[in-house]
Amino acid sequence: MSEPLIEEKAAVGETQLCVLRRGRGQPLLYLHGELGFEGWCQWHEALARKRTILIPLHPGFGRSQPADWIMDMRDLAAFYSRFIRERKLAPVDVIGFSLGGWIAAELAAANSAQLRRMVLVGAAGVRPPQGEIMDMYTVTARRFLTRCIRDPAAAPEFAALYTAAGAAPQNQAAAQWEAWEDARAATARIAWKPYMFSQSMPHLLANVTALPTLIIWGRQDEVVPLSAGQLYHEKIAGSRMVVLDQCGHMPMIEKSAEFVRAVQDFLE
Amino acid sequence: MLLMFFTERAYHAVPEDEVFRLRSFFGVPNRFFDPKKGAQLLNEYIDEKILCDEVGFDAVMLNEHHGTPFCMGAVMDVEASILARATKRVKITLLGNPTPVVANPLRLAEELSMIDMISGGRLVSGFIRGAGSEQLFNNANPAFNREYFDEAHDLILAVWTRPGPFRWEGKHFHYRFINPWVLPLQKPHPPIWIPGLISVETVIWAAQHGYPYIALATVLKPTLELFNVYAKTAAEQGYQAGPENFGYLQPVLVADTDEKAYELGKCFMFGGGFSHFARPEWMFPPGYNSKDAIHRLAAQAANPNLPSSPFQHDPVNEAEVQEMKRKLYASYGDWQKQGQVVTGSPKTVVRKLRHILEVLRPGIFSFWLDGPLALQDRRNCVRLIGNEVLPELREIGKELGLEDPFTRKPGSVLLNGRPHEAVGNAALLDTPA
Numbered sequence: 231m232s233e234p235l236i237e238e239k240a241a242v243g244e245t246q247l248c249v250l251r252r253g254r255g256q257p258l259l260y261l262h263g264e265l266g267f268e269g270w271c272q273w274h275e276a277l278a279r280k281r282t283i284l285i286p287l288h289p290g291f292g293r294s295q296p297a298d299w300i301m302d303m304r305d306l307a308a309f310y311s312r313f314i315r316e317r318k319l320a321p322v323d324v325i326g327f328s329l330g331g332w333i334a335a336e337l338a339a340a341n342s343a344q345l346r347r348m349v350l351v352g353a354a355g356v357r358p359p360q361g362e363i364m365d366m367y368t369v370t371a372r373r374f375l376t377r378c379i380r381d382p383a384a385a386p387e388f389a390a391l392y393t394a395a396g397a398a399p400q401n402q403a404a405a406q407w408e409a410w411e412d413a414r415a416a417t418a419r420i421a422w423k424p425y426m427f428s429q430s431m432p433h434l435l436a437n438v439t440a441l442p443t444l445i446i447w448g449r450q451d452e453v454v455p456l457s458a459g460q461l462y463h464e465k466i467a468g469s470r471m472v473v474l475d476q477c478g479h480m481p482m483i484e485k486s487a488e489f490v491r492a493v494q495d496f497l498e
Numbered sequence: 499m500l501l502m503f504f505t506e507r508a509y510h511a512v513p514e515d516e517v518f519r520l521r522s523f524f525g526v527p528n529r530f531f532d533p534k535k536g537a538q539l540l541n542e543y544i545d546e547k548i549l550c551d552e553v554g555f556d557a558v559m560l561n562e563h564h565g566t567p568f569c570m571g572a573v574m575d576v577e578a579s580i581l582a583r584a585t586k587r588v589k590i591t592l593l594g595n596p597t598p599v600v601a602n603p604l605r606l607a608e609e610l611s612m613i614d615m616i617s618g619g620r621l622v623s624g625f626i627r628g629a630g631s632e633q634l635f636n637n638a639n640p641a642f643n644r645e646y647f648d649e650a651h652d653l654i655l656a657v658w659t660r661p662g663p664f665r666w667e668g669k670h671f672h673y674r675f676i677n678p679w680v681l682p683l684q685k686p687h688p689p690i691w692i693p694g695l696i697s698v699e700t701v702i703w704a705a706q707h708g709y710p711y712i713a714l715a716t717v718l719k720p721t722l723e724l725f726n727v728y729a730k731t732a733a734e735q736g737y738q739a740g741p742e743n744f745g746y747l748q749p750v751l752v753a754d755t756d757e758k759a760y761e762l763g764k765c766f767m768f769g770g771g772f773s774h775f776a777r778p779e780w781m782f783p784p785g786y787n788s789k790d791a792i793h794r795l796a797a798q799a800a801n802p803n804l805p806s807s808p809f810q811h812d813p814v815n816e817a818e819v820q821e822m823k824r825k826l827y828a829s830y831g832d833w834q835k836q837g838q839v840v841t842g843s844p845k846t847v848v849r850k851l852r853h854i855l856e857v858l859r860p861g862i863f864s865f866w867l868d869g870p871l872a873l874q875d876r877r878n879c880v881r882l883i884g885n886e887v888l889p890e891l892r893e894i895g896k897e898l899g900l901e902d903p904f905t906r907k908p909g910s911v912l913l914n915g916r917p918h919e920a921v922g923n924a925a926l927l928d929t930p931a
Contacts, residue, residue, distance in 0.1 A: 368634060370779045404796040411792045415785030418641035 235270055237293075240286070242313045248293040250285040253278030258323045258497070260285045261310075261330030264354075264421070265371060266292055266413040269391050273482045276490040281323075281497070286313065288333075290416030292409050303355070303420050303428060307336030314344050321346035323497055328352050328454065328479065329417060332426070335462070339434035342441040349444045349493055350462055352454050352479045354426040361455035363426045367418070371410040380450045380478035387483050426454075435465035443469035444496040446489060448477030470496070499855075499895025500902035501888050502557035502591060502864035503550040503880070504747060507543045507577075509567040510768060510870035511535045517769035518819045523568035524631040524776035536570060542873060543570075544577065546880060548584055553884025557589035557622065559747075559864055561693075562596065564635040568775055575609045582617035590617055593693040593712055594624025597650035598643045599636035604673055606650075607657035610688065611680040619683040624691045624712070625651055627700070630783045631776040641785030644699070646670055658687040689903060691745065691862075696720070698727060699788060705731035705739065708909030712745035715772070715866060718837065718857055721746065722922045725858065733918035738911040740921065741900040745862030748854065751841040752882040753875065762879075763841035764830055765869025770822075844886035851887075852894055857926045861902035863891065 236251045250267065252274070258281040262268070267285055274283055289309065290296035300306050310333060314320050323346050326334030331353020338348055354363060366374040375392050382388050428434075443466045447459035456473065463471040472492045474485045482489045512530045517523055547558040560577055563569035571577055578590050590613065600606050614621040627647045633640040649668045656666070662677030682688050692704040693712040704711040705728040713721045725744055732739040749766045753759035775781070787795065814822070833839050840850050855863065865883055867876065894900075 367783055368780070408792060408796040411784070411787075411796075412789075415641050418639055418784040422639040422641065423637055 240313070240317070242309060242316065243297075245289055245297040245309075246295045247289065247313065248287045250287070251282060253280075253282045255281045256323070257282045257284050257319055258325065259314075259319065261324060261326040261333045262288065262291075263328035263330055264366065264413060264417040264426075265375065266409055268483075271387055271391070271483060272486050273490050273493075276486075277493065280494075284319075286310075288330075288416060290419065291413050296416065296419075300420060303332055303336055304340075306420055307333050307340060310337060311341060311344060320344040323347045323349075325349040325351065325493065326353055327482070329354050329421065329426070331355060332421075332428075332431075335431060335435065336428075338438045338441055338443075338466075339431065340437075342438050345441055347442045347444070347497060349446065349496065350459075351446045351481060351489075352448065352451055353445075353458070353462060354421070354454055355428060356431045356458050356461050356465075357424070357427045357429070358455040358458035359461055360457040363455075363458070364453045365425060366414070366453075367425075371407070371414065374453075377452050378479040379484055380448065380452075380476060381484070385480075385484045387486065388480070391483070427458075432461060432465050435462070438466050440468075441466070442496070444492065445469055445471040446481055446492060447471070447473050448479060448481045448484065449473050449475050450477060451479045453479040499741075499892060499900040500556045500589075500745075500862045500904065501554075501891060502559050502589075502745075502862060503547070503555045503883075504559040504561070504593075504864045504866045505543060505546065506561070506563070506569040506868050507540065507571045508768075508868055509536060509539060509570050511539075512567040512769075514769050514823070515819050517567075517774055518822050519814060520777070521770070521814075521822075522774055522777040522780065523769060524563075524566040524635075524780055526567055531567070540570060540577075544580055544584070546876065547581055547588075549877065549880055550884070551585040551588045553881055554888050555588055555884060557591045557862075557864075558585070559591040559593055561593055563629070564599070564632050566631070566776070568769075575606075575613065578613045578621070579609075579616065582613045582620070585617075585620075587620075589620050589622050591622040591691065592624050593691060594626040596626050596628030596632055597654070598646035599628045599632045599638040600650075601636070601638060601646070603650040603653040603671060604657060604676060604678070607654045608678050608680050610654075611658070611678065611682045614682040614684055614688050615680065619688075621682070621684070621688040622691055623688045624693055625654075626693060627697075627786075629776065630781040630786050633783050633786060634780055639785075640783040642670060643786050644788070655687065658682055691903070693745075693747075694724075696724075697791075698724070699791075701728050702731045704728065705743075706735060708732075708735070708737070708743075710743050710745055710862065710903050710908050712747060712862060712864070713858075713860075714747045715749060715838070718854065719927055722858060722924055722927065725921050729918055729921045732909070733913060735909070736913055737909045738913055738918050739908075740906065740911060741859050741861035741898075742903045742906040742908045744858065744860040744921070745864065746854065746858050746860040747864040747866050748837075748851075749839045749868065750847060750851070750865045750883070751839070751867065752844055752847050752879050752887060753841075754843060754878070754882070756842045756846050759841040759843060759846075760834070762871060762875055763834070763839050764827065765871045766839050767826060767830060767833065768869045770826055844882050844890075847883075847887055848890040848894075851891060853926070853929070855891070855894055855898060855900065857923050859898065859900060859922050861900050861906075 238249045240247045240249045287294040324334045331350040332355030335355045474481045477485045560574040562571050562574040666673040691710045694700040701724050729739040751763040
C-alpha cells in the first residue's frame with residue numbers, strides 16, 4: 231500500500247459527496263452495499279494495482295450528505311448518472327455489491343452507454359424467484375453481518391472488519407455502530423418497500439443489450455439468494471455468471487483470490 | 499385535576515415463558531392466541547371502561563399496539579366508537595392514534611369526527627409516532643416517521659377546520675378532493691394531547707403547539723426534567739406552562755389492604771412488563787431516531803445494537819428462561835421503591851400519589867391497570883379508586899391548584915416578556931412518599 235486512501239469532496243448538484251480514491255490507471259467505480267463502505271480490503275488492493283478505485287459514499291451514508299429528494303433507487307441511480315457525466319467518467323467500469331449492485335443495474339437499465347463493463351456481486355434489485363432477500367431490519371446490524379458470510383473462521387478479513395469490533399475500544403465500536411445506523415436509515419429511505427427490489431427491474435433489463443456484464447454470487451448467499459443472480463443472468467443479454475462454492479453474500483471477502491481473478495479476467 | 503383510567507387490554511392467556519424466551523411481547527407467535535378468549539377479554543375491557551364512567555373517572559384512555567399480546571387494542575378507534583355510545587360522561591382520550599402507521603390521515607380525521615359527534619363532543623384526540631415495532635409491523639418507513647407525523651397532523655387539522663372541497667399535495671400525502679361530510683362537534687376541533695416516553699423532540703413539538711404532554715410512566719426525575727424542557731419551549735412561544743400542560747400515567751393497584759395490593763401488584767411484572775415490550779432492535783428501526791438521538795445512544799455502553807454490547811439476544815434455553823423470571827420477580831421490591839408500581843389500600847395509595855402530584859404538578863393523572871388479575875380483583879380495584887381515591891385526589895388537586903386543560907386553556911397564561919417559572923417541585927424529588 232504505497233499510496234494513501236484519498237478522501238475528496240465532490241459536489242453533485244447541491245449534495246456534497248465523499249469520494250474515496252486509491253490506485254492508478256483507468257477508473258473503476260465501486261458502489262458499496264447497504265451497510266456502507268466496509269473498509270479497504272485485499273481485493274481493493276489487488277485491483278488498485280492496475281486501476282484507480284473510486285468509492286463514493288452514497289448520499290446519507292456517514293460522511294456524505296443526505297439528499298432529501300432522493301426517495302427511491304431510481305432517484306439514486308439518476309444521481310450517480312449525473313456524477314458519472316459531470317466527472318467525465320463515462321464509459322466507466324463499475325462493480326456493485328448488494329445495494330450497490332442494484333444501483334449499477336438501475337444505471338445500466340437507464341443508460342448503459344455510461345458504463346463500459348459491469349460487475350454485479352450479490353446484487354439486490356430483483357425479487358428472487360426462489361427465497362426472499364433477507365430483511366436486515368428485523369435483526370441487529372451485527373447479526374445481519376454474521377449472516378453475510380458462510381464461514382467467518384475461514385475469512386480472517388471479515389473478522390478484522392467486523393467481529394473484532396466486539397473487542398474494540400468503546401469509542402471505536404460506538405463510531406462503527408453510528409455509521410451502521412446512518413447506513414441503515416439511508417437505505418430505508420430508498421429501499422424499504424418493496425424491500426431491496428424493484429418490480430420493474432427484470433423488464434427494464436431488456437434495455438441492457440450490449441454491456442459486458444459479469445455476475446458473481448456465493449452459492450450459499452443467505453442475504454440475496456442465488457436465484458436472483460440467475461435472474462440477472464437470464465435478463466442481461468450476453469452476461470457471464472460465476473458462482474463460488476462454499477461462499478455466502480460477500481465473495482470478495484470470503485473468496486477474495488477467486489473473486490479478484492474473475493474480475494481481472496473480465497476487465498482486461 | 500382530570501382523573502383518567504387506562505389499560506393496555508393485554509392478552510394474558512399467553513404463556514409467560516414465551517415472552518421471556520423471546521425477551522419481547524412483540525413477535526410472540528400468534529398461534530398462542532385464542533379468539534374465544536380474546537373476545538371475552540375485549541368485552542371485559544369495554545365493560546371496565548363503562549364501569550369507570552359510572553364510578554366517577556373523568557376520562558378513559560385508549561392506545562393501540564400491533565403484533566403483541568401486550569395490547570389487543572389494534573384499532574383503538576373501534577373501541578372508542580363503542581365507548582362513544584356506551585358511556586355517558588367520560589372524556590374518550592386516545593393517546594394516541596399512530597398517524598405514521600395508520601398512513602391515511604383523511605380517513606383518520608373522518609373516524610375521529612364521527613367518534614366526537616357520537617360521543618357528544620367527548621373526544622380527546624392524541625397523536626403519536628408509534629413505537630419502533632409498529633413501524634415494522636405496519637411496514638411504515640421509519641426513516642420518514644417524523645415527516646409522516648408532522649404532515650399527517652397538519653392535514654388532519656386542515657380536514658377539520660378548512661372549508662372543503664380542497665386539494666392536498668404534500669410530500670407524503672396526496673388527496674385530490676377533501677370535503678368530508680363528518681366534522682368534529684367540538685370547535686375548532688377536539689383537544690389534542692401528546693403522550694411520550696423519552697423523546698425530547700416530541701416534548702418540544704408539543705410545547706410549540708401548546709398541546710398537553712402526557713408522560714407515560716417514566717421515572718419522576720427525568721419526567722420533571724422533560725416537563726421543564728416543555729416549559730422552556732413554552733416560554734419561547736410566549737406562555738407560561740402550568741399543570742394544564744402536563745399529564746402523568748402510573749401503574750396503580752388498589753385493594754382492600756396494603757398486603758393484598760402488594761401481592762396483586764406483582765401482576766404488572768408479567769412477562770417482564772414494559773421492559774419486555776419489544777426487543778431493542780425492533781424498538782429502534784432505521785431512521786426512527788434523529789441523528790442527535792443516535793449519537794447520544796451510541797455513547798451508551800448498554801446500547802443493544804452496539805457491536806460490543808452484551809445484549810445480543812441469542813436464543814435462551816429453558817434454564818435461562820427460569821433464571822430470568824426468578825431475577826425479575828425478585829426485583830419487585832425495587833420496582834416498588836422506585837415508584838414504578840404504586841400499590842396499597844385506598845388510603846395508602848392517596849398518600850403515595852399525593853407525593854407524585856406534588857413533585858410533577860400534573861393537571862391530568864391516569865391510573866394504569868394491567869397484568870393477569872382475576873376479574874373480581876380488577877373490578878374491585880376500579881371501584882375502590884372511584885369511590886375512595888378519586889374524591890381525595892380531587893381535594894388534593896384543588897389544594898395544589900392543579901388546573902386541567904378543561905379548566906384552564908393550555909397556553910393561555912401569557913408571559914408578556916416576563917421570565918418563565920420552572921414547573922413542578924424538584925425540591926421534593928428526594929422526599930419519600
